Amino acid sequence: xxxxxxxxxxxxxxxxxxxxxxxxxxxxxxxxxxxxxxxxxxxxxxxxxxxxxxxxxxxxxxxxxxxxxxxxxxxxxxxxxxxxxxxxxxxxxxxxxxxxxxxxxxxxxxxxxxxxxxxxxxxxxxxxxxxxxxxxxxxxxxxxxxxxxxxxxxxxxxxxxxxxxxxxxxxxxxxxxxxxxxxxxxxxxxxxxxxxxxxxxxxxxxxxxxxxxxxxxxxxxxxxxxxxxxxxxxxxxxxxxxxxxxxxxxxxxxxxxxxxxxxxxxxxxxx
Amino acid sequence: xxxxxxxxxxxxxxxxxxxxxxxxxxxxxxxxxxxxxxxxxxxxxxxxxxxxxxxxxxxxxxxxxxxxxxxxxxxxxxxxxxxxxxxxxxxxxxxxxxxxxxxxxxxxxxxxxxxxxxxxxxxxxxxxxxxxxxxxxxxxxxxxxxxxxxxxxxxxxxxxxxxxxxxxxxxxxxxxxxxxxxxxxxxxxxxxxxxxxxxxxxxxxxxxxxxxxxxxxxxxxxxxxxxxxxxxxxxxxxxxxxxxxxxxxxxxxxxxxxxxxxxxxxxxxxxxxxxxxxxxxxxxxxxxxxxxxxxxxxxxxxxxxxxxxxxxxxxx
Numbered sequence: 001x002x003x004x005x006x007x008x009x010x011x012x013x014x015x016x017x018x019x020x021x022x023x024x025x026x027x028x029x030x031x032x033x034x035x036x037x038x039x040x041x042x043x044x045x046x047x048x049x050x051x052x053x054x055x056x057x058x059x060x061x062x063x064x065x066x067x068x069x070x071x072x073x074x075x076x077x078x079x080x081x082x083x084x085x086x087x088x089x090x091x092x093x094x095x096x097x098x099x100x101x102x103x104x105x106x107x108x109x110x111x112x113x114x115x116x117x118x119x120x121x122x123x124x125x126x127x128x129x130x131x132x133x134x135x136x137x138x139x140x141x142x143x144x145x146x147x148x149x150x151x152x153x154x155x156x157x158x159x160x161x162x163x164x165x166x167x168x169x170x171x172x173x174x175x176x177x178x179x180x181x182x183x184x185x186x187x188x189x190x191x192x193x194x195x196x197x198x199x200x201x202x203x204x205x206x207x208x209x210x211x212x213x214x215x216x217x218x219x220x221x222x223x224x225x226x227x228x229x230x231x232x233x234x235x236x237x238x239x240x241x242x243x244x245x246x247x248x249x250x251x252x253x254x255x256x257x258x259x260x261x262x263x264x265x266x267x268x269x270x271x
Numbered sequence: 272x273x274x275x276x277x278x279x280x281x282x283x284x285x286x287x288x289x290x291x292x293x294x295x296x297x298x299x300x301x302x303x304x305x306x307x308x309x310x311x312x313x314x315x316x317x318x319x320x321x322x323x324x325x326x327x328x329x330x331x332x333x334x335x336x337x338x339x340x341x342x343x344x345x346x347x348x349x350x351x352x353x354x355x356x357x358x359x360x361x362x363x364x365x366x367x368x369x370x371x372x373x374x375x376x377x378x379x380x381x382x383x384x385x386x387x388x389x390x391x392x393x394x395x396x397x398x399x400x401x402x403x404x405x406x407x408x409x410x411x412x413x414x415x416x417x418x419x420x421x422x423x424x425x426x427x428x429x430x431x432x433x434x435x436x437x438x439x440x441x442x443x444x445x446x447x448x449x450x451x452x453x454x455x456x457x458x459x460x461x462x463x464x465x466x467x468x469x470x471x472x473x474x475x476x477x478x479x480x481x482x483x484x485x486x487x488x489x490x491x492x493x494x495x496x497x498x499x500x501x502x503x504x505x506x507x508x509x510x511x512x513x514x515x516x517x518x519x520x521x522x523x524x525x526x527x528x529x530x531x532x533x534x535x536x537x538x539x540x541x542x543x544x545x546x547x548x549x550x551x552x553x554x555x556x557x558x559x560x561x562x563x564x565x566x567x568x569x570x571x572x573x574x575x576x577x578x579x580x581x582x583x584x585x586x587x
Contacts (some may be wrong), residue, residue, distance in 0.1 A: 110288040117525035118543065118562060122555060123296060125547035202416060206529065209418045210544065225422055233426045240426050244419035252414035 008260025011253040018250055022068035029062035034217040042236045051242050055232045064242045067219040071208070072250070074135045074220075075200045081139035082200075083193050086146035090185075091177060093147075094154030111144040120203060121210060129212045138200045138207075146192045153185040160184075187265045194258030198251050205247045221247050278574060282567050289563040290345075293556055294338050306330070308549045309355075328354055328552075341556060350561075351553030353546070360557045363542060368561070370440075371538035373454065374530065375523040378461035379516065386466045387512070390473020391500070394481065405470060412467035417526050421460050421533045440537050457534050461526035465519050472515055476508040483507070510580055517573035520566055 021028060030049075037057035045052045051060035093101040123137045157163065158181065166176050207213050208222025216223070224243040233240040306324045329340060344351060350360040393405040428434040436456060441449040480486065481504065489499050528540030535541075539558060546554035 106284065107288070110285050110292065116521060117528055118540075118559065119293075121528070121544060122293070122547055122559065125544075198414070205416050206418060206525075209416075209529075210532065222416075222418070225419055233422065234429050237426055237430060240419070240422050244416065244423070247416050247419065248411075248414050251416075252411065255410065255414060 005260050005263070007256055008263075011256035011260070014249065015253040015257055018068065018246075018253070019072060021065060022072045025062075025065040025069040029059075029065045031059035031062040033063050033066040033219050034058065035062070042232060042239075044236070044238060052236065052238045054236075054239055060238070060242055063219040063224060064221070064246050067221040067224055067243060068246055068250070070131065070214050070218065071201065071204050071221045071247075074131060074138065074204050075197060077135040078139035078142060078200045078204070079193050079196045081136070082142035082146055082196055083189055085139075085143045086150055086192070087182075087189060089143070089147040090150035090154050091181060094151040095158055095173070095177060095181060108144040108147065112148075116141050116203065117206060120207065121212060124207060124212045129207075129215060131214055134204060134207055134213060138203045141203070142196045142200055146196055149192050150185060150188055153188045154181060157181050157184045187261075191258060191262050191265060194254055194261060198254040198258065201247065201251050201254065275575065278571050282571060285567055286560075286564060289567075290342065290556070290560050291338065293559045294341065295334070297550075297552060297555060298334055298337065330552075341553075345557065345560065350557040353554050354551050355549060360554055363554075364539065364558065364561060367537060367539045367542050370536060371524075371527050371531070371540060374458055374461060374527045374536070374538060375520075377454070377458035378465065378523055378526065379519065381458060381462035382466045382469055382519070383512075383516075385462070386469035387473055389466075390470045391477050391505070391508075393470060393474040394477035395500075397478065402474075406474070409467040409470040412463050413471075415463060415467075417460060417464055418529045418533065420463060421457070421530055424456060424460065425533065436534055438535065440535070453534065453536065457527075457530040457536065460530055461523060464526065465522055469512070469515060469519075472511060473508065476511055477504060480504050480507045506580070510577065513573055513576055513580060517570050520569050524562060524566075 035058060037053070039057065040049075040053055041057040042055055043049060043053045043057075049059050049061065051064060054060055054063070089104060093104045120137055120141055124133050127133045127137070160180075163176060163180050166180055171179075204213070204220070205222035205225075208220040208224075209226050211223070211226055213220040213223040221243045225240060306321050306328070309324065329337065341351070348361075350364070352359045353363070389405055393402045396402050425435070437449050437453045439449075440453060443450045486499065486503055489503050494502075524540070527538060528544065530536065531538040531540040532544060539562070543555065543558045545551075546558065
């Protein structure tokens with residue numbers, strides 16, 4: 001993989017480093033996320049504050065690290081939730097079919113017809129912002145697209161001769177599902193997770209930006225860019241620089257990693 | 272024609288489901304209601320007044336009857352009025368929806384105008400420097416958060432060029448120049464992400480078509496490049512693009528919500544965000560309904576346009 005897909009490997013490495021530094025934020029961050037130094041406000045990058053400080057004199061590097069921690073935690077949790085639900089729905093409806101499948105697919109049609117951001121904002125705005133709301137809401141909104149993708153794969157696997165053979169040998173539905181269907185679509189679950197992760201990351205950031213992310217003083221990447229800080233950003237553009245770069249780097253590496261995985265699993269899909 | 276009617280009939284359950292989804296999410300899942308927001312806003316703690324308000328707002332009966340009431344008035348063409356400003360939702364939307372549509376459709380036009388040629392060039396000059404540039408740009412733009420791009424444009428525009436968008440919205444009839452000065456940049460910003468996605472799609476489609484036998488035939492019988500690309504490649508590569516345009520709409524709507532917020536454009540997105548902030552039920556429900564209807568109709572239009580683009584497809 002290293003030789004044929006250098007960009008994919010580099011992306012995976014960067015992504016792991018970002019994830020690791022986010023997870024270790026309390027250990028490696030030079031300051032606390034709400035440690036204010038009023039004598040040292042809106043300063044540019046320096047040795048003491050590599051990313052500079054914000055309008056309250058808080059260290060931006062530390063805030064970006066903690067912000068990444070929260071945003072990645074929400075995004076990863078949401079993807080885990082979304083993919084588990086999507087897998088469950090896809091396997092059950094795709095394998096058994098019938099009226100259940102028809103009903104669930106119509107519900108998913110409706111779910112897909114709603115503009116995600118609008119629904120998300122409606123949900124989070126009214127349920128009260130916070131880590132849990134953001135995680136559950138973005139997770140639920142990612143279910144339909146993933147379940148569609150997985151269901152189509154289940155339909156494909158169900159028609160394979162080895163599934164027929166298993167039935168002929170008297171295998172139970174549970175056995176066929178667990179031994180034959182699920183392992184054969186596992187690679188798609190990985191791929192659809194990466195698609196969902198990039199999208200959810202963007203949604204979480206948008207939520208934060210609209211003021212519906214994690215309540216202050218705890219930072220999240222989108223919230224750090226939110227409109228309130230705009231007046232300070234004119235004076236100190238680096239305020240706007242780091243959180244945005246962090247979001248972009250994460251989404252970018254996730255997308256590249258996803259493309260790489262897809263190419264490795266299924267070279268026919270290569271774009 | 273029969274197909275069209277059937278297709279439109281099929282949208283009815285979808286629309287019903289959509290309204291029910293929004294309604295029950297708002298009323299059943301959310302722990303507080305409009306009256307709570309009002310009461311805490313004015314700092315009054317008077318359960319009697321709160322009860323009175325609930326009755327006045329029609330929030331007392333069972334959820335099902337509330338839903339039926341709301342649906343009934345919508346069917347009679349009454350979208351209700353804001354609980355806060357008392358202004359009719361229909362009136363507000365008829366003023367705001369065109370603004371958002373201008374943003375969204377403008378962005379769609381920019382997307383198509385930029386991405387279709389760019390995608391074709393990228394495919395034709397495959398693995399050339401231009402292809403790498405376009406693909407790299409598209410992948411990067413795909414990861415660019417639209418709200419960050421908008422913020423950067425505002426911040427860097429004012430720092431480097433002392434440029435700032437007008438603070439107040441003017442309709443094109445009042446002052447066309449001011450109107451365009453405010454709308455041009457947001458339109459471009461909304462177009463960035465969709466254009467990035469479409470360039471990639473267009474490129475892979477054209478590459479796929481170029482592999483087909485009929486292209487070799489067309490070349491072999493001596494058609495010049497323009498004929499081959501114009502008549503054979505473009506038409507065959509365009510079908511997924513139409514599907515894409517339908518899928519694009521939710522993204523465009525999300526984009527307009529963001530730029531309306533950042534640039535202070537009085538469109539539908541701002542209206543909805545404000546309504547959500549104070550749980551203004553009629554506004555949230557009716558706006559979601561109108562947006563959803565719009566989406567569904569566009570998808571029907573997309574389905575129908577398939578036959579027009581690709582005569583091989585015939586709907587029963």
